[in-house]
Structures are given as C-alpha cells and as structure tokens.
Amino acid sequence: MVKTRSGDWEFSVARGSSNVGVVLVHEVFGFDSYIESVADNLAEAGFWGAAVDLYRGKHAESLEEAFGLRSSLKEPEILEALQSGLRLLKGQMQDGGKVGSMGFCMGGGFALLGACNLDFDFCIDYYGLIEDADRVRSVKGPIQLILASEDERITP
Numbered sequence: 767m768v769k770t771r772s773g774d775w776e777f778s779v780a781r782g783s784s785n786v787g788v789v790l791v792h793e794v795f796g797f798d799s800y801i802e803s804v805a806d807n808l809a810e811a812g813f814w815g816a817a818v819d820l821y822r823g824k825h826a827e828s829l830e831e832a833f834g835l836r837s838s839l840k841e842p843e844i845l846e847a848l849q850s851g852l853r854l855l856k857g858q859m860q861d862g863g864k865v866g867s868m869g870f871c872m873g874g875g876f877a878l879l880g881a882c883n884l885d886f887d888f889c890i891d892y893y894g895l896i897e898d899a900d901r902v903r904s905v906k907g908p909i910q911l912i913l914a915s916e917d918e919r920i921t922p
Contacts, residue, residue, distance in 0.1 A: 767802055773850035778802050778817045780809035785863040787814030788890070789851035789880070791873030794832040796825035801870075814859060816851045820844065820876070836872055841879070848880035866907070869894055874912075881905045895919065 768779050778801075788808055792801040797819035805815030820839060826832035848867060855865045866888035869877035874894020881889035882896070888907040893914075896902070902909070 767806060770854070772854035773846065775847045775850045776819050776822070777851060777854060778805055778819075779854070779858070780805040780815040781858075782809045782812050782814035784812040784814075785860050786812075787816065787855040787859055787863060787865045788868045789848055789855065789865065789877075789886075790815055790817040791848070791867065791869030791876045791880075792817065792820065793870040794826070794829075794836050794872040796821045796832070796835065797823075798825060801873075814855055814863075814865075816855050818847050818851050820847055844876050844879060845883055848876070848886075849884055852880075852884060852886065864888070866890060868892075878902070878905075878909070881907070881909065893917075 770777055770779055790801055801817045805817045808815035821835050826835055852865055864887040867877035867880040867886045868890040870892045874891035875896055877889055878891045878894050878896050882901040882904050889909045892912045
C-alpha cells in the first residue's frame, strides 16, 4: 500500500498484477483501515485498488458526526475526487487498462454517481443510492448492485 496524491486528493494505492483497477470510496464514517484492506485484497487478487479519502483525514465517531461530514461534500467535489482516482490508476496501469468505481453504502452511491458522470469502465455498488435513477442511463459499462431485496430504501 502506497500513499499518494492525485490532484487535491490523497489515495492509498495497492498495485495489482492485472490491467484492471478500482477506485474505492469509503462508507459514511470515513476512510479507515477497512477500506485499505479492501484495496489490499483486490491487489492480492491481481487488481489495482486506489482508495480515496473524501473527508481529508477526518473520521466520524458517531452517526450524527458522519452525516455532518457527508453533508459537507458537494457533487462537483466528489466527482473531482473520483476523476483524480481514475487518472491516477490509468496513469499507473498499462495502456488499455480498465478502471471501475466501487464503494460501500454512501461510497457505493458515490461510486454509482461517478459511473453516471465519468469514464469508468464498470461500477460495483454495495448498498449505495442515487436520488435520480434516470441518471443511470448515462453509465457506459456494466453495473453490479449488491442490495437487499427487503430493504425499504431500495425501490425498483
């Protein structure tokens, strides 16, 4: 795992052996050792992983604090961070590399937001939501949604 910057954003990057990478987005409490372990696990499986710290070093201790940090993020800033991760991985991988977005809960929604607006090759979304489902029409690659069928927040 290597800490590096891309644009105004800090990333933890785990080098893979394949030509496929993932920009990882943490859940609502913030960047932590879990998201770094996901990047490490991806690298062990051969994939590149670049985990972004959207809260710039802050980590919530309560759900209330987490929602406060989340509400401070604006869409252009989120997309800038994801674009920086996309550029970072494309710059480190061989030509023709495929880069997707992946996130957990809040991060899953941001990963999907990124796939709707940026040139990601795929998206893996664990429990993330976006407010306007029609935005998904602009996604260029495949999407894998990991959701619960009995979750009341998930609608067709």
